[in-house]
Amino acid sequence: xxxxxxxxxxxxxxxxxxxxxxxxxxxxxxxxxxxxxxxxxxxxxxxxxxxxxxxxxxxxxxxxxxxxxxxxxxxxxxxxxxxxxxxxxxxxxxxxxxxxxxxxxxxxxxxxxxxxxxxxxxxxxxxxxxxxxxxxxxxxxxxxxxxxxxxxxxxxxxxxxxxxxxxxxxxxxxxxxxxxxxxxxxxxxxxxxxxxxxxxxxxxxxxxxxxxxxxxxxxxxxxxxxxxxxxxxxxxxxxxxxxxxxxxxxxxxxxxxxxxxxxxxxxxxxxxxxxxxxxxxxxxxxxxxxxxxxxxxxxxxxxxxxxxxxxxxxxxxxxxxxxxxxxxxxxxxxxxxxxxxxxxxxxxxxxxxxxxxxxxxxxxxxxxxxxxxxxxxxxxxxxxxxxxxxxxxxxxxxxxxxxxxxxxxxxxxxxxxxxxxxxxxxxxxx
Amino acid sequence: xxxxxxxxxxxxxxxxxxxxxxxxxxxxxxxxxxxxxxxxxxxxxxxxxxxxxxxxxxxxxxxxxxxxxxxxxxxxxxxxxxxxxxxxxxxxxxxxxxxxxxxxxxxxxxxxxxxxxxxxxxxxxxxxxxxxxxxxxxxxxxxxxxxxxxxxxxxxxxxxxxxxxxxxxxxxxxxxxxxxxxxxxxxxxxxxxxxxxxxxxxxxxxxxxxxxxxxxxxxxxxxxxxxxxxxxxxxxxxxxxxxxxxxxxxxxxxxxxxxxxxxxxxxxxxxxxxxxxxxxxxxxxxxxxxxxxxxxxxxxxxxxxxx
Numbered sequence: 258x259x260x261x262x263x264x265x266x267x268x269x270x271x272x273x274x275x276x277x278x279x280x281x282x283x284x285x286x287x288x289x290x291x292x293x294x295x296x297x298x299x300x301x302x303x304x305x306x307x308x309x310x311x312x313x314x315x316x317x318x319x320x321x322x323x324x325x326x327x328x329x330x331x332x333x334x335x336x337x338x339x340x341x342x343x344x345x346x347x348x349x350x351x352x353x354x355x356x357x358x359x360x361x362x363x364x365x366x367x368x369x370x371x372x373x374x375x376x377x378x379x380x381x382x383x384x385x386x387x388x389x390x391x392x393x394x395x396x397x398x399x400x401x402x403x404x405x406x407x408x409x410x411x412x413x414x415x416x417x418x419x420x421x422x423x424x425x426x427x428x429x430x431x432x433x434x435x436x437x438x439x440x441x442x443x444x445x446x447x448x449x450x451x452x453x454x455x456x457x458x459x460x461x462x463x464x465x466x467x468x469x470x471x472x473x474x475x476x477x478x479x480x481x482x483x484x485x486x487x488x489x490x491x492x493x494x495x496x497x498x499x500x501x502x503x504x505x506x507x508x509x510x511x512x513x514x515x516x517x518x519x520x521x522x523x524x525x526x527x528x529x530x531x532x533x534x535x536x537x538x539x540x541x542x543x544x545x546x547x548x549x550x551x552x553x554x555x556x557x558x559x560x561x562x563x564x565x566x567x568x569x570x571x572x573x574x575x576x577x578x579x580x581x582x583x584x585x586x587x588x589x590x591x592x593x594x595x596x597x598x599x600x601x602x603x604x605x606x607x608x609x610x611x612x613x614x615x616x617x618x619x620x621x622x623x624x625x626x627x628x629x630x631x632x633x634x635x636x637x638x639x640x641x642x643x644x645x646x647x648x649x650x651x652x653x654x655x656x657x658x659x660x661x662x663x664x665x666x667x668x669x670x671x672x673x674x675x676x677x678x679x680x681x682x683x684x685x686x687x
Numbered sequence: 688x689x690x691x692x693x694x695x696x697x698x699x700x701x702x703x704x705x706x707x708x709x710x711x712x713x714x715x716x717x718x719x720x721x722x723x724x725x726x727x728x729x730x731x732x733x734x735x736x737x738x739x740x741x742x743x744x745x746x747x748x749x750x751x752x753x754x755x756x757x758x759x760x761x762x763x764x765x766x767x768x769x770x771x772x773x774x775x776x777x778x779x780x781x782x783x784x785x786x787x788x789x790x791x792x793x794x795x796x797x798x799x800x801x802x803x804x805x806x807x808x809x810x811x812x813x814x815x816x817x818x819x820x821x822x823x824x825x826x827x828x829x830x831x832x833x834x835x836x837x838x839x840x841x842x843x844x845x846x847x848x849x850x851x852x853x854x855x856x857x858x859x860x861x862x863x864x865x866x867x868x869x870x871x872x873x874x875x876x877x878x879x880x881x882x883x884x885x886x887x888x889x890x891x892x893x894x895x896x897x898x899x900x901x902x903x904x905x906x907x908x909x910x911x912x913x914x915x916x917x918x919x920x921x922x923x924x925x926x927x928x929x930x931x932x933x934x935x936x937x938x939x940x941x942x943x944x945x946x947x948x949x950x951x952x953x954x955x956x957x958x959x960x961x962x963x964x965x966x967x968x969x970x971x972x973x974x975x976x977x978x979x980x981x982x983x984x985x986x987x988x989x990x991x992x993x994x
Contacts, residue, residue, distance in 0.1 A: 303937070308953030309782035309961065334939045336950035343933060351849055354937070521956060525763045543956040546757035 299329040300587040302576075303347060303354035305340035310543075314607030321603055322594050328587030341650070348373045353579040355588045360646050361396045361407040361573055363487070367649060368577070369399035374406040375578035380589045381405045385597040388617050392640055396573060408592045409575035410601055411612040414630045415467055415643075416555035418541065419534040420527065424554075427533075431556040435475075435503075438559040442510035445533040453507065454532030455515030456523025457664070462657035464520045466644035467536050469660055470570055472500045475561040479568035479639040486648035488685035492659075492678040493671075501663065501670050503561060508667060516664050520544075538572065539611035539630065553626060557633055568639035572646055573615065651687070655680040752776065752963035759959050775964035779951060783961065785968050787940060788947035793972070795857055795932075795943055796925045799864040800918050806865065807872030807917075808910065812902045814873070815880040816888060826877060829870035837867055841934050848935045859935040860943075864925050872917055879913040880906055912983065919980035923973045944969045 306315050312334050319332040333354060335343070340358075347353050348368060359365065368374050380386060381394070386408070397407035424430070427448055432438040442452035457465035473482045477496050484490055485497070512532050515523070524544045526532045535541075536558065542550060560567065576595060578588045594600050598619035605612060610622035613631050621627045634640060645653035659677040663670055750768055751759070758770040779785050814822045844863060845854070853859040883906060891901050907914075929945040936942055942950070951958070951965045 305954065307950040308956070308958065309778050309951070311953065313782060333937070334950065335933075335937065335942070336946065336952060337954045338949055338952065339933045339946065343937070346845060347937065350854070352854075522763060525760060528761060538955075540955040543953065544760055546760045548757070549761070 299331040301354040302356045304334045304358045305337040307336045328590045355582040356578045365407050369406045370401050375580050376404045380593050385593045407577050409573045409615040412571045412573040413539040413612045415538045415570040417534050418555045421554045423530045435559045435561045450533050451512035452510040452533040454512045454523045454527050454535040456520030458517040459519030461519045465660040466656050471558045474568045478565045493674040542611045543609045566638040569637040571634045571640045572643045651684045748963045756958050775960040778961045779965035783951045788944040792943040795860050799861050799925050803865040803868040807869050810873045811876035815877045832870040863931045916983040922976050
């Protein structure tokens, strides 16, 4: 999942305009010698991991690659918000950066369709990548060209996070299914705790989409979910209505401040025991003080319909390369290195340590939380990414509007879904 | 305050006029005085409160910048501080790359201010002191350029800088800042220079001064107040610009302070203490310029307002 920043909407709109315009006018400035294999200079890695900690671990990764000999790489970190809006400009410029941090699936596909991504079929045959799971192989293959365009390096998972000491204090256990979950909520509410924290306020309304995603893959299954996001079903279908009927059962237990505070504040509320649990991705651990990390635990989003194959949400991160790169050999060398177990372990060691490596032999951080998370994803029958990663950044705001509206005025769900379908239609038909 | 005292003293002589009148007159006078004092305290109280309210966000940023992240994460941004550290500043300065960014910002801002004001003052001199053909059209063109939102030129600027081979270089940013600033500066300086009496220039001509000498030795020194005000304004504008920086630059080592400040924001989690510390660092130069040129700044606000 990627952060959305409503407060910078105007800025985004402006920069988005740059991007689209750049796409349109790209043919004018296309460099004549864009397809050379070898060219001087280091391979540039354009990274959106700009927070000081993540930046440092990327720097160490690139330094390690440069020490290994062969091609040379240069890291270039820009703010994630800037990166998001400028990515189309980067990819269409005459002399683009070579490698980019970004997401696989439909997000990468939107660039692959425009022929902007480098074909990576040959490095997927190399030993570093040949052991990757079939699900990842499928995720990184462009559906329009059938070629592999992406190299995944890490992923994280979503779950119902809670504080172990608080659950012990309240005398409650992890629920196994939806009914037990509702019982648990009931118990917490009777103790004066808001059972479910949300954090869909401020600049993080997208957090609410996790609830929609999970309820949909539990009620209708992952296949239906992906088809819905691709525009093959309608948001006003009875299936989607069923999702909200299920949500209605849990809604009374939501923190009333849920849509008022951003997720970082919601994390503080969870840690202080003002809310009981929270459906969130592991990145939230970065917002917790170090001494609380050992006290965090999670359980799988409860099973609602046992007949539906169990899918989990596990957004994957990694890299793609520009089709116009003049250093394709160096690019492939660096991407193979990043796909290897050694590089992934090095990266995870220096970063916050809640992410999981994509290489089957790479060791994770090894904390009980991470071991449990890896088992959760590996035992899942199917894996989804996240609302915006399974659809597009353009569709995400429609979900934010609909879900925040639903949480405020649940009785209007009928009209909310009609509006959602109408605004989604506009984006699909673009 | 002074007004109150003066008013009280003015009334004093009339006190001594009649002893009989003094006793009954004292009560209303005291109440008048008390009313004035009350009004003064009321004014100061209200103004003080208002400024406290205005200063509150700044204080909050300063306090947040000296807290540890664990403290903020455990207690929330709005809570009373439980810790004190300057590590946020170190993280922003060293890990966040603000040192390099601040140098870049100054490398862009100072030449841009000097260059654009130099060019603008020359153009304004020519347009205001000489009867050039089409000078009205030229001025209107410059004014018209200011009425257009610069955002519509983002794509052309980005593509043009690429074609010119200066994309991703600080020169590109300087060029853009000068190009977009000059029109407005010319307009303002033109208004100011036009007001300088023609006799001064004529006297210089009689003494044998050429146009260059008149510009350099007569008009420019006379236009100093306007130049000072404009340089203070343009410094803050250019220093605080983010849009053009991210349009023509893409390498992190070239980015100015504003771009590096949003870089401190993580993808998901923001370390508020580091961001607050970074904001303090980023604001310091403009605050310094403001304090130094404060007088001109206020003058700059009504510059060109009356012509």
